[in-house]
Amino acid sequence: MDITTPSLRTACADLNGQMRGKRLPARHATQLEYSGQRMPLSVLTLDLWGADIEDSPLVHASGDADGQLRCTERGPVPMPWLPEPATLVPMWMYTDDGAPFDADPRHALARVLSRYSKQGWKVIAATELEFTLVDDSGGALDTVRSPMTGRPLTGQAINSVTALDSFAHFFDDLYDGAEAMGIQAQAAISESGLGQFEINLDHGPAMRVADDTWLFKSLVRGIARKHGMAASFMAKPFDADAGNGLHVHFSVLDDKKRNIFDNGHMTGSAVMKQAVAGCVAGMPGATLIFAPNGNSYARMTPENHAPIGASWGYENRTTAIRIPGGPPAARRIEHRSAGGDTNPYLVMAAILGTAIIGIEDGLSPPDPILGNAYGQRILKCPTSWDDAIDRFATSPRMTRVFRPRLVEMLAMVKRQEQIKTNALSANDQILSVFERV
Template identity: 40%
Template sequence: MSRDHPSRPPEAAAVAEAEAFLAAHPDIAAFDLVLIDLNGIARGKIVRRHELLPIFRAGRHLPGSILGLDVTGEDVEETGLVWSDGDADRRAWPIAGSLVPLPWTSPPRGEVRLALFELDGAPMQADPRHALARQARLLEADGFHPVLAYELEFYLLDRERTADGDFQPLRLPLSGERPEGIQVYGVTELDRLEPFIDAVYRGAEAQGLPVETMISEYAQGQFELTLRHAGALRAADDLAMLKRLIRGLAVRHGMMACFMAKPFAGRAGSGMHVHASLADAAGNNLFADRGEALSPLLKQAVAGLLATMHESMLVFAPHLNSWRRFSAQSYAPTTPTWGTNNRSVAVRIPAGAPSGRHLEQRAAGIDSNPYLVGAAVLAGMRKGILEKADPGPETTAYAETAGDALPPDWRSAIETASRSAFLKDALGERLHHVFLALKRAEYRRFAAEVTALERRLYGEVV
């Protein structure tokens, strides 16, 4: 078989990567093929060791409908990727640098991440990774090289539910007790979680994930991990891989890793904060301070993010539960504001060395897709830069809700996104159509459900 398939896209991983990996890991007998869908869910299949090299040489057929699935894994015909498309195959190609061991598996398996292409090698436009790649290329064509880093907030929960079927915080492995009180930044909770934390760091090292600080967050059982900055695509890949690492390790430690934006009504929600800057071709930070003042380029990028936030909120808050995260006097922004060293705003300029200055977009929840979030963030920044926009005065105190500056709820966000020329351009027309079809189908599913709360409130009253 030829080592170069005629439709091989230039970004596909080299065959030599697989050959070297197989030589270095003779004990790995199977591999997870993983593609991230529009809901951020990992989908794919497990293949045997002897199948890996042919996949690197010629790709692997996967149905395009894999990108037309809702959160339950059911087809959504309105995406145009199911029966109206004949459930046609596309060709998936390995992503360079994504072939890694899965250190939590026994017997040991490996993982390779995939991107979907048309049979002729053109990017399959409903694949969210291609949307981020396109926005990164547009900035690079303007002389700007995007650098991103994602923060991962999540809950570790007991796998056993309460008598009412509700989630409950984990039992800390070393003490067997559940955390009490908020204990934000508590080191005792981290110490008593040591077996899991050690497994996370060892697993991240084995997979080449640049995982850094772990903290106890603002609720019982809530934690945060940070990732070191990288190029736009690599940063989103790292976030997707880290979620899978944490989920896999949690279940093997008797826990449940929860990436809902708001699993508990009275506790903190979980965000996916995105740190972003732009570099020149030599790697110099173009957002670095100019003397005592912030860089004009940085302020233009901030202005673009604020101007497009209303239209982008469905990307940042894609599910019904996502909208429970936004409330007054919380760490989730409720209005498009910006400020320096202020965690109540939507776009924060963190304190730090002037040479490392960057922005932090705080609207996205951890339940959102990192590729879609990255694409919307980069597109918003680019819009502000091209228009030389002004973000206006910064917010120096708590950022209060400003009327209807953001969509008030999920349904409104769906309709706003459907009308948005900006979002259609940021995601691409086909991806925009598929994403909206999935969100509308998900909304209809919830709208048709009669909840226990409804029965309790209305059953013998109205």
């Protein structure tokens, strides 16, 4: 690795998508590339506040053994949000015998993608990230002030160019930072919430897009701080506003680079419908992945720009799964269930994993929804954190997507977080999640 900055950071994604790693002098870069770095396996299964899980089998049964962090193929990237130059080296976790660690979220996605590779297929994906710029200088989250006027924002500004221009310097730095990190950021739009924006990341190989999405969230938060604001990917930072989502688009190419979802028509191929069927059937069990925190469930309410059940439709944004229009060669699936507070690796693993189960099992989807999905009978998903944890822990489909250790540990992490969250006031619950997602 060619590191030109004085210091570097190593980081891997834990189950919550938080960066866990170390700071090192740049002279350690060569050793890091060839020898990796030791770190406890349990670090990837900490709760949202960074605490060990009570009675964790990784701590108590194995004596809190170390694993080995190794560099990922994503390679080192700059950290443009820091005041001094530094380099971030993305890592993932292996056990001492050289096996991928079962509770590592990036390995979970890699295992799903290997199932596509065995068919001679390659998954192409893209993400849309919604976030809210806020003022957290007081004892509660407040509406961000316009950098142009100094006054708090008022009123909705859907697709407002004026709203984007009010934060022009922030977005200029954000795009410059993304380019420096090799992240292909596309159009930014103003959303319906106060200070809420969406940025699309360009389509590409699914693992690269998951890496970029994970890195981009840190970039957004860091650039916001440089501009005297805070950025939140919380599912629902303000009760009166629409929540933040993480939408995933994907298609699948065969060994001749043909889109297997394309049948030359809007309807999409039989394989596409099998993938849709898998996503629909798997959504109740995967709800904890798409809504991992107590606050996540405030977003999942009718007529609130977020799906409340498992449904699909053509060009229908009230459904959980939308088949966008456009040229048949670009036929793809848009999965709209996940909140912005999610782990991109687990979200993509759950979506692509249930999709390939639908293909492998030859499933047929229910009829596509016509009109507003909120008023129709559809497959219900858990509507509370408690039910979502139970459903995930016992879902046969989730054990076909994720290794048992990951299912066990994520359920334990969320149970511990649930207990801690319930002991906080409503305002402190918001602040505690905001600071970490």
